[in-house]
Amino acid sequence: MPGTAGLLAVLGDLVEDVVVWPSGPLDPGTDTPARIFRRRGGSAANVAAGAALLGAPVRFLGRVGADRTGEALVAGLAELGVDVRVQRHGTTGCVVVLVEAGGERTMLPDRGAAAGYATPDPSVVDGVTLLHLPAYGLLADPCAAAARALAARVRDAGGAISVDASSTGVLRAYGPRRFLDDLAALRPAQLFANRDEADLLGLPGTAPSGAVVVVKDGGAPAQVWRAGSVVHVPAEPVDAVRDTTGAGDAFAAGYLTAVLGGADPVPATAAGHRSAARVLAGPGAGGG
Ligand SMILES: Nc1ncnc2c1ncn2[C@@H]1O[C@H](COP(=O)(O)OP(=O)(O)OP(=O)(O)O)[C@@H](O)[C@H]1O
Numbered sequence: 001m002p003g004t005a006g007l008l009a010v011l012g013d014l015v016e017d018v019v020v021w022p023s024g025p026l027d028p029g030t031d032t033p034a035r036i037f038r039r040r041g042g043s044a045a046n047v048a049a050g051a052a053l054l055g056a057p058v059r060f061l062g063r064v065g066a067d068r069t070g071e072a073l074v075a076g077l078a079e080l081g082v083d084v085r086v087q088r089h090g091t092t093g094c095v096v097v098l099v100e101a102g103g104e105r106t107m108l109p110d111r112g113a114a115a116g117y118a119t120p121d122p123s124v125v126d127g128v129t130l131l132h133l134p135a136y137g138l139l140a141d142p143c144a145a146a147a148r149a150l151a152a153r154v155r156d157a158g159g160a161i162s163v164d165a166s167s168t169g170v171l172r173a174y175g176p177r178r179f180l181d182d183l184a185a186l187r188p189a190q191l192f193a194n195r196d197e198a199d200l201l202g203l204p205g206t207a208p209s210g211a212v213v214v215v216k217d218g219g220a221p222a223q224v225w226r227a228g229s230v231v232h233v234p235a236e237p238v239d240a241v242r243d244t245t246g247a248g249d250a251f252a253a254g255y256l257t258a259v260l261g262g263a264d265p266v267p268a269t270a271a272g273h274r275s276a277a278r279v280l281a282g283p284g285a286g287g288g
């Protein structure tokens, strides 16, 4: 993007999303006709794609299977201008995303190859000024160990770390206290959480010192917490929310692209809202 000296790297999942829009409430034991869309997914890939579409220089780090699905997902991301650096082994992950009336979604993830991302040669983050880590990739080795090693390398070179709390389900299973301890060691400059994740973790009070904490709240204003003070930033008005899949990732893409361009957290949050609003009307996480 014009005037950007930085490079955003996003580490985590690149998977196939199978997005299911059932025609009505599920009736177990019988059939419910549905519309089904196959889309690129994975929180990290969604952020990388969204930021690239907004003009940010982006590198993607992750792992796909040694299969045609993985090949196609990588090619699609690269077509958007993302510098894709993936490991290839096993079977590409897949997430079934079940979307109910009103746009609320339930995910059934099988991360597959993505969960096996192993520590690469650390030079893969050379030149990176901002490393974004969705929490999905921080909760189990080997990918969590890889993320820690690469984050340390980026920080040592003067870059910044950004973390997204990702999901109450995975955080509850992992242990909120344990996650906060990990977070303290990662020393992020930026932390994203939705309302439920913030409540579960006790944010912003429990955030690592110095981190800017952005708490998203669907169509309600987001809270931007910095050094104990808060600014409320209204969401974009959206007529019809059909599918919220990836809204949080699109928000992060807009926010981080703005930060890379030199924006402060409040205008970056407004940019996050604009980016998120664009994916609410259609199936899946958007991003090409
Ligand atoms: N009803 C809505 N109207 C306008 N914007 C919305 C609405 N719902 C979500 N958004 C946008 O999407 C962003 C992220 O939504 P949310 O607070 O649900 O976070 P999330 O849980 O991380 O999202 P996701 O559904 O991707 O998990 C919001 O901050 C806002 O910008």
Ligand SMILES: O=C(O)C(=O)C[C@H](O)[C@H](O)CO
Residues within 6 Å of the ligand: 015, 016, 017, 040, 041, 042, 043, 046, 095, 107, 244, 245, 246, 247, 248, 249, 285
């Ligand atoms: O809807 C969300 O919260 C997402 O983060 C999107 C998913 O993580 C992703 O597309 C699933 O593969």
